[in-house]
Amino acid sequence: MKKHQSYYSIVFLSIICMFLARAPLQAQQIFSGKAYPLTYFRQPLDISPPALAGSFGELRANHFHSGIDFRTNQREGYPVYAVADGYISRLRVQNSGFGQALYINHPNGYTSVYGHLQRFSPKIAAIVKNLQYQGKTFELDNYPNETLIPIRKGEVIAYSGNRGSSGGPHLHFEIRDSKTEETINPQFFGIIIPDNIPPVIHGLYFYRLNGRHFDQNIPKQSIPIIGSNGNYSSKAVLNLSGEIGFGIVATDRHNGKSGTNGVYSIQLQVDGKTVFTSALERFAFENSRAVNAHIDYPSYLKTRVKIQKSFVEPGNPLQIYSNLVNGGRILFTNGETHQLKYIVTDATGNASVVQFSAKAAKENYVPAAEMPGTIFKYSQEK
Numbered sequence: 335m336k337k338h339q340s341y342y343s344i345v346f347l348s349i350i351c352m353f354l355a356r357a358p359l360q361a362q363q364i365f366s367g368k369a370y371p372l373t374y375f376r377q378p379l380d381i382s383p384p385a386l387a388g389s390f391g392e393l394r395a396n397h398f399h400s401g402i403d404f405r406t407n408q409r410e411g412y413p414v415y416a417v418a419d420g421y422i423s424r425l426r427v428q429n430s431g432f433g434q435a436l437y438i439n440h441p442n443g444y445t446s447v448y449g450h451l452q453r454f455s456p457k458i459a460a461i462v463k464n465l466q467y468q469g470k471t472f473e474l475d476n477y478p479n480e481t482l483i484p485i486r487k488g489e490v491i492a493y494s495g496n497r498g499s500s501g502g503p504h505l506h507f508e509i510r511d512s513k514t515e516e517t518i519n520p521q522f523f524g525i526i527i528p529d530n531i532p533p534v535i536h537g538l539y540f541y542r543l544n545g546r547h548f549d550q551n552i553p554k555q556s557i558p559i560i561g562s563n564g565n566y567s568s569k570a571v572l573n574l575s576g577e578i579g580f581g582i583v584a585t586d587r588h589n590g591k592s593g594t595n596g597v598y599s600i601q602l603q604v605d606g607k608t609v610f611t612s613a614l615e616r617f618a619f620e621n622s623r624a625v626n627a628h629i630d631y632p633s634y635l636k637t638r639v640k641i642q643k644s645f646v647e648p649g650n651p652l653q654i655y656s657n658l659v660n661g662g663r664i665l666f667t668n669g670e671t672h673q674l675k676y677i678v679t680d681a682t683g684n685a686s687v688v689q690f691s692a693k694a695a696k697e698n699y700v701p702a703a704e705m706p707g708t709i710f711k712y713s714q715e716k
């Protein structure tokens with residue numbers, strides 16, 4: 335009997351090991367340390383399993399995506415449910431933007447937002463119609479007080495649609511901090527999107543910064559990489575000198591009907607020490623345009639490829655960065671070979687790693703004299 339037990343436990347352990355070996359690398363999630371309620375909100379749609387056409391913080395033209403886009407099987411008219419008790423705090427009807435949108439303030443200090451709606455529930459539609467008659471306008475941006483339209487968790491508040499600036503039927507959904515109006519990744523509130531697929535690394539670059547501000551004149555070079563399934567590396571022998579910045583191109587998919595979405599965090603390590611981290615946990619709308627300071631914007635204008643830089647320019651207002659050493663600018667001056675490693679995760683914690691090494695020149699580093707008038711301003715382009 336005993337013999338059988340140990341045999342079974344060995345089989346059991348082997349199965350666990352096989353499972354662990356196959357499971358993608360799960361990264362320790364990078365957080366601001368804020369604790370978000372995990373069971374307070376329900377899913378806004380009943381489509382199962384939920385699938386995203388767009389992820390939180392995804393790099394869009396001139397902004398970070400402020401919410402998640404739920405797929406609705408290329409159709410409109412799915413019931414949209416209030417994710418928790420609260421009251422309608424904002425009614426919005428626009429020709430562009432979200433088209434028709436609802437905002438619900440919840441007593442726990444968060445606001446949920448539902449965009450591109452086809453139509454409101456009859457109770458809300460009647461109030462909207464009234465307001466439109468009163469104001470003699472179709473477009474509307476109204477802030478009802480908390481007694482006018484109370485809402486229960488799970489109540490049908492609207493039907494999903496494709497109105498406003500929408501490229502196909504979907505539900506745009508956000509969770510915001512009601513006070514600061516910062517938008518926060520809904521996947522950190524227990525809104526679960528099944529995902530065990532690590533991000534895909536498409537490209538790696540380095541920039542010869544040498545004390546200069548980043549702009550289109552900074553020499554850029556691609557680093558060839560190989561690999562898949564979360565493990566990437568470069569066989570290239572990099573010889574670097576002076577002050578260098580790095581950049582990476584990465585996208586993410588989740589299980590099932592996924593769009594090509596954005597990654598959550600990017601971490602760069604030199605000889606095991608983190609010198610740069612970006613994590614799209616939350617951001618303020620007024621900083622969303624700074625997406626153009628986050629990416630290599632001159633390259634994007636030329637090629638449409640979004641290289642995420644791993645060095646932060648002065649004046650970049652985004653608060654998505656942490657663990658910065660010298661702003662992510664790395665000196666290659668000591669004649670030694672350094673091990674570099676990028677760790678890229680999605681919002682579920684699946685991680686991809688790229689490893690490469692670089693030999694530093696032995697030199698007395700003298701930063702180049704600053705070129706006049708070359709500070710790149712992310713707000714230049716409209």
Ligand SMILES: [Zn+2]
Pocket residue numbers: 388399400401402403505506507
């Ligand atoms: Zn959206």
